Amino acid sequence: MNHCLDCGACCASFRVSFYWAETDAHPGGCVPAALTLPISPYRVAMRGTESAPVHCIALQGQVGQGVSCSIYAQRPSTCREFDVDDPRCNEIRGRFGLPPLPEVPLAA
Ligand code: SF4
Numbered sequence: 001m002n003h004c005l006d007c008g009a010c011c012a013s014f015r016v017s018f019y020w021a022e023t024d025a026h027p028g029g030c031v032p033a034a035l036t037l038p039i040s041p042y043r044v045a046m047r048g049t050e051s052a053p054v055h056c057i058a059l060q061g062q063v064g065q066g067v068s069c070s071i072y073a074q075r076p077s078t079c080r081e082f083d084v085d086d087p088r089c090n091e092i093r094g095r096f097g098l099p100p101l102p103e104v105p106l107a108a
């Protein structure tokens with residue numbers, strides 16, 4: 001079961017920043033540059049995550065109901081590295097009134 005498809009809380013909680021060369025403006029990059037904005041000389045962020053209220057421009061659907069990432073295959077490393085094994089997962093699910101996932105460790 002993929003709990004993330006009924007959640008999306010992390011896509012509406014954090015600034016999703018990453019090295020600018022991950023965008024398709026750079027040879028070998030894949031994240032659509034048009035969906036990002038620069039935050040420093042070498043880093044960009046997904047639009048919608050640079051300031052509160054956070055909601056990634058690529059997030060489709062309603063948090064806590066049904067969601068998808070419109071650039072899933074091209075999402076940045078920041079997103080690839082965050083999953084239900086991260087202790088912050090249940091913490092941010094709670095902020096949206098979502099129940100904890102039993103198999104996820106609690107944040108310290
Ligand atoms: S907060 Fe956890 S369950 Fe929700 S989308 Fe992110 S990784 Fe998936």
Ligand code: SF4
Nearest residue numbers: 011056058059069079
């Ligand atoms: S790019 Fe996709 S996975 Fe990453 S924060 Fe945005 S909607 Fe979520």
